[in-house]
Amino acid sequence: MGEKTATRFAFYFLNADSADIRNLISAIKDVKESLRLCSACFSLTDTDPCSICSDMKRDRSTICVVETPLDLITIEKVGHFRGLYHVLHGTLSPLDAIGPADIKCRELFERARKPGVSEIILALNPTVEGEATASYMADKLQKSGIKLSRIAYGIPVGGALEYADPLTLSKALDNRREM
Secondary structure: OOHHHHHHHHHHHHHOOHHHHHHHHHHHHHHHHHOEEOOOOOOEEOOOOOOOOOOOOOEEEEEEEEOOHHHHHHHHHHOOOOEEEEEOOOOOEHHHOEOHHHOOHHHHHHHHOOOOOOEEEEOOOOOHHHHHHHHHHHHHHHHHOOEEEEOOOOOOOOOOHHHOOHHHHHHHHHOOOOO
């Protein structure tokens, strides 16, 4: 939470009546007590399995791997992906002493061994840690026979080349596709 948001909250709390504050505290407590991780995808949910994992209309052969539950929500808002998800809850970061055992890698590899899984999409952020995590997963899944793909990176729709940083522009060129 940023300084401006914290300031807004502080002034809201100061000006709110006691009943509103009690209701807010109760609502926060209820959320904290009812949310848990889905046993299949590890997203936040109040039911297990979550609504996405229990939706039989979803493509169960494709798993999209994301770093956080917020990344899952962002992809879901687009409404284009109809497969399942796997939330890692972080990325590999040797400098921060975060290894494969600290994120949900092992669980992903177990899911990948289940019959019917044909593709894993790595939708990790284009950071050093995201790239390291994607490389690690690609290495571990290489012999599985599962198609492994990565979301494309490049110039955003409506963006201008003159404002693109060198890494984004090089990724856009690397990820070009035939017309």
